[in-house]
Amino acid sequence: MKDPIILPLVQDESWLEGHSQDIYKRYQRYHSAIKEIVSFSGSILEFSKAHEYYGIHFEKLRNGWVYREWAPLAHNLFFMGDFNYWNRYSHPMKRNYRGDWEIFLPFDEYKDKIRHEGKVKVHVEADNGAYDRIPAYIRRVEQDSENHDFAGQLWFPEENFMWTDKNFSAKSNxxxxxxxxxxxxxxxxxxxxxxxxxxxxxxxxxxxxxxxxxxxxxxxxxxxxxxxxxxxxxxxxxxxxxxxxxxxxxxxxxxxxxxxxxxxxxxxxxxxxxxxxxxxxxxxxxxxxxxxxxxxxxxxxxxxxxxxxxxxxxxxxxxxxxxxxxxxxxxxxxxxxxxxxxxxxxxxxxxxxxxxxxxxxxxxxxxxxxxxxxxxxxxxxxxxxxxxxxxxxxxxxxxxxxxxxxxxxxxxxxxxxxxxxxxxxxxxxxxxxxxxxxxxxxxxxxxxxxxxxxxxxxxxxxxxxxxxxxxxxxxxxxxxxxxxxxxxxxxxxxxxxxxxxxxxxxxxxxxxxxxxxxxxxxxxxxxxxxxxxxxxxxxxxxxxxxxxxxxxxxxxxxxxxxxxxxxxxxxxxxKSAHAKQLFLDPEKKILVYERADLIFVFSFNISHSYFGYEITVPEAGEYSIVLNSDDNDFGGFKRIDTSISYWTDDDNKIQIYLPNRTALVFKRLKS
The missing domain is CATH 3.20.20.80 (Glycosidases)
Structure with a gap:
């Protein structure tokens, strides 16, 4: 048997090497499904337009409304609503070989009956009995304020919503x-x-x-x-x-x-x-x-x-x-x-x-x-x-x-x-x-x-x-x-x-x-x-x-x-790489790490503050505090002077005052 292709996921995660074949089968199933979808519809985008076929739509070519529903094991379907005074049997639907049911309502006959905000349901007769149901692809449902019953609602507003967001892109978000x-x-x-x-x-x-x-x-x-x-x-x-x-x-x-x-x-x-x-x-x-x-x-x-x-x-x-x-x-x-x-x-x-x-x-x-x-x-x-x-x-x-x-x-x-x-x-x-x-x-x-x-x-x-x-x-x-x-x-x-x-x-x-x-x-x-x-x-x-x-x-x-x-x-x-830990003191409850060229310093200590606390930083130079949780504006006690600059010594260390239950963020100033 030919060895399966080793996919990038396995190449990057060595602990998955024993399951490279399982992951390759996952990959194969996906490609087979995409091939089937493309063969059936041309693309996954076209395949995913069932809502344009099922449900209630106005068809210009036929000049009328069509309602379609997929219900393969049902015995009978009847369209009902305000338009026919909720008559359960006056508007039967026809079934095709796939189990799709359809009814067409000509515009000339129903132009005053099929209206915006009209209520509709579908009466379904099947093995479980006869029920008034809400169409599966309905675009709006409303609850009656008196009997609390839910019903489908036709939604054909006279004017379509005018979008003004064509220049928006979520790329940066x-x-x-x-x-x-x-x-x-x-x-x-x-x-x-x-x-x-x-x-x-x-x-x-x-x-x-x-x-x-x-x-x-x-x-x-x-x-x-x-x-x-x-x-x-x-x-x-x-x-x-x-x-x-x-x-x-x-x-x-x-x-x-x-x-x-x-x-x-x-x-x-x-x-x-x-x-x-x-x-x-x-x-x-x-x-x-x-x-x-x-x-x-x-x-x-x-x-x-x-x-x-x-x-x-x-x-x-x-x-x-x-x-x-x-x-x-x-x-x-x-x-x-x-x-x-x-x-x-x-x-x-x-x-x-x-x-x-x-x-x-x-x-x-x-x-x-x-x-x-x-x-x-x-x-x-x-x-x-x-x-x-x-x-x-x-x-x-x-x-x-x-x-x-x-x-x-x-x-x-x-x-x-x-x-x-x-x-x-x-x-x-x-x-x-x-x-x-x-x-x-x-x-x-x-x-x-x-x-x-x-x-x-x-x-x-x-x-x-x-x-x-x-x-x-x-x-x-x-x-x-x-x-x-x-x-x-x-x-x-x-x-x-x-x-x-x-x-x-x-x-x-x-x-x-x-x-x-x-x-x-x-x-x-x-x-x-x-x-x-x-x-x-x-x-x-x-x-x-x-x-x-x-x-x-x-x-x-x-x-x-x-x-x-x-x-x-x-x-x-x-957007930056994972943080790099610089220091961790389990006894003093202090953690220091670097990410995005910022130095994050946390003290979860419950009572002790530390003067002249040494922190080793990645680069030599001058550092300043850009965020201080102890600031008065944030409900802190203003124990730190944020106007002070911190210069590294020969060992790339800075000395800081670190109060208890405080977070400080440092940034190196560019020379």
């Missing part, structure tokens, strides 16, 4: 993504659901002012339960109507582009809501149209349905969904939710303690292929599109191109970093913090795979857990955040909050992410309205007034975040 993770509904301070327009007018300027160049929008795809955070999707081609109209979402994205901000969607292809009335489940009467049959198609932990990525029509549905959001709404890319669950039959519920587990029977090879195809589509649409994987197993080649043996993402989320911070804060007193462990957790990533580092995301802020600020300061945040008020818990919390964020952004990856409001230490948790809290919005909002109040210490964390990000952005730190 992709090179160094500094991401603001946000939720439109909970972004306002009011106790209620925010809108796309309110976000564009009130929040985008804050994001721009904070220095973030990318926003990651959660909960955009329609979902029947608000409290699911958008992760139980029912209608994959419908931007949620809770926040406004499709044009208002376009307005938001267009305005972000005008500000130079890229917009990526938190896309959920890992599972779907199990609801029959609102979603795809049992659409044609079977349990295996879009999903795996039986228990394999159900995620017990998420109480949701799991896609069959090996089915041709399912691949086309999901890939078309990706193309639709890029074309119709100008999204600049995606953060794929639950990639670990996608890639493995066991959904990641195992210890990845052996290399074999990345290639054994636990791996869903169809899912791996789907992820490769998804990333190929994204990057063929535009090389400047951004794809990010929420993946915790460490799947080899996750962020390497398929041609190199990888899966094709641009970045993976460093999910181990927030876990490390929360475990440290929960279980270790400050004096037991392990500097070696900290360095390892923040630098343990493949050199040729890019990572988005983050100290916390929405996951850590959900009810049942706490944000980092809340872990650090807890109830003291309610009583002791006034400027001028002395409180040891708050002093410690503010100091460590700053250090944790700076060391994470500068050491942990090639991109950075922050969850909305956490930059200024937003108090409490996130809890959506539900029966258990009397349907309150108290914890499903962001209290911007805290950061804006000059009399409260939240302003210090907000100002620190702005200056930290400005430094990282100006110096292109995230």
């Amino acid at each position: 992709k090179a160094q993504p500094i991401i603001y993770e946000c939720h439109i509904g909970m972004a306002q301070e009011k106790e209620g659901v925010g809108t796309y327009v309110e976000f564009a007018e009130n929040i985008l300027p804050r994001i721009k002012d904070g220095g973030y160049n990318t926003i990651q929008m959660m909960a955009i795809m329609e979902h029947p339960y608000y409290g699911s955070f958008g992760y139980h999707v029912s209608n994959f081609f419908s931007p949620t109507s809770r926040f406004g109209t499709p044009e208002e979402l376009k307005y938001l994205i267009n305005k972000a582009h005008e500000m130079g901000i890229a917009v990526i969607m938190d896309i959920v292809h890992s599972h779907a809501v199990k609801n029959i009335n609102e979603g795809l489940n049992e659409f044609d009467g079977s349990d295996h149209q879009y999903f795996h049959p039986g228990p394999k198609g159900y995620h017990e932990g998420w109480d949701s349905k799991l896609f069959d990525y090996g089915k041709f029509e399912v691949k086309q549905f999901l890939l078309s969904n990706i193309l639709y959001w890029m074309e119709e709404f100008h999204f600049d890319g995606f953060r794929f939710d639950g990639v670990t669950s996608i890639l493995y039959h066991h959904h990641g519920h195992t210890d990845f303690d052996k290399v074999e587990k990345y290639f054994d029977e636990g791996v869903d090879k169809d899912a791996v292929l789907y992820m490769q195809l998804a990333n190929t589509l994204i990057h063929e649409y535009s090389e400047n599109q951004i794809s990010i994987a929420e993946e915790v197993s460490g799947m080899p080649g996750l962020s390497r191109p398929p041609e190199e043996g990888g899966i094709g993402f641009d970045f993976r989320l460093a999910m181990g970093i927030p876990d490390f911070w929360i475990k440290t804060l929960k279980h270790k007193p400050d004096e037991h913090w392990d500097m070696f462990e900290m360095w390892h957790e923040l630098t343990n990533r493949p050199k040729k795979e890019k990572t988005i580092a983050y100290a916390e995301s929405h996951d850590q802020a959900l009810v049942g857990d706490k944000s980092i600020a809340f872990w650090l300061m807890d109830k003291e945040m309610y009583f002791s955040m006034a400027v001028g008020q002395t409180n040891l818990v708050v002093d410690r919390g503010i100091a460590l909050h700053k250090l944790i964020r700076l060391i994470t952004i500068s050491l942990g990856g090639e991109g950075y992410l922050n969850f909305i409001g956490n930059e200024f230490g937003h108090p409490e948790w996130v809890d959506f309205p539900r029966e258990g809290n009397n349907w309150s919005y108290q914890y499903a909002r962001r209290q911007w007034s805290l950061a804006d109040n000059k009399d409260l210490k939240y302003k210090f964390l907000s100002q620190w975040d702005k200056q930290m990000i400005k430094l990282i952005d100006d110096t292109k730190t995230l």
Whole structure:
């Protein structure tokens, strides 16, 4: 047997040499799939245009509306809605040999009946009974305010949205993504659901002012339960109507582009809501149209349905969904939710303690292929599109191109970093913090795979857990955040909050992410309205007034975040090579490293400050402090004179004053 080609992924990662054949088979499956797609459609872009065929469209050549639906095992389909007074049987659809159903409505006959904002459904008769369903490719879904029933809504506005972003490119954003993770509904301070327009007018300027160049929008795809955070999707081609109209979402994205901000969607292809009335489940009467049959198609932990990525029509549905959001709404890319669950039959519920587990029977090879195809589509649409994987197993080649043996993402989320911070804060007193462990957790990533580092995301802020600020300061945040008020818990919390964020952004990856409001230490948790809290919005909002109040210490964390990000952005730190450790003192809790020609000095010491502390730097010359966490502007104690220059001695050492719980960043001055 001829030896397989040794792909670049294996060449670069010697620990994978024993599995070079597995990786080569992954590569072969990908090329076979691309060949099949090209043979069928001409290109992956053409293959991914099912949304232009299925669903409800006006066809100029035939001068009328056509509605198509894929439902191979259904017995009968009937189109219904306002246009026929919800008559379930007056408009039967015809089936072809592929299981596609179709009905044509001539313009002359229906010009006064098929109208913008008209409500529609499809009545499906199948083995599971007869149900009124929402069309699978519907572009808008709205909930009735009285009976709370969801229905499809025809969306034919008289004027198309006029985009003004043709000159925007996410190329520079992709090179160094500094991401603001946000939720439109909970972004306002009011106790209620925010809108796309309110976000564009009130929040985008804050994001721009904070220095973030990318926003990651959660909960955009329609979902029947608000409290699911958008992760139980029912209608994959419908931007949620809770926040406004499709044009208002376009307005938001267009305005972000005008500000130079890229917009990526938190896309959920890992599972779907199990609801029959609102979603795809049992659409044609079977349990295996879009999903795996039986228990394999159900995620017990998420109480949701799991896609069959090996089915041709399912691949086309999901890939078309990706193309639709890029074309119709100008999204600049995606953060794929639950990639670990996608890639493995066991959904990641195992210890990845052996290399074999990345290639054994636990791996869903169809899912791996789907992820490769998804990333190929994204990057063929535009090389400047951004794809990010929420993946915790460490799947080899996750962020390497398929041609190199990888899966094709641009970045993976460093999910181990927030876990490390929360475990440290929960279980270790400050004096037991392990500097070696900290360095390892923040630098343990493949050199040729890019990572988005983050100290916390929405996951850590959900009810049942706490944000980092809340872990650090807890109830003291309610009583002791006034400027001028002395409180040891708050002093410690503010100091460590700053250090944790700076060391994470500068050491942990090639991109950075922050969850909305956490930059200024937003108090409490996130809890959506539900029966258990009397349907309150108290914890499903962001209290911007805290950061804006000059009399409260939240302003210090907000100002620190702005200056930290400005430094990282100006110096292109995230684009630079991995950091080089210069010094680590486990007893004194001091860590020094170099990245992007900056010298980062951290003291996590709980009580001792050091005069004349010697640091060896890579180059001789004059150094100055460009960022100081102990500055008054950041809630520090101004123990350091930042106007002083530091000259190296004959051994390339500088002597500094290093207070406890302080971070300093030095830069060599050019002569």
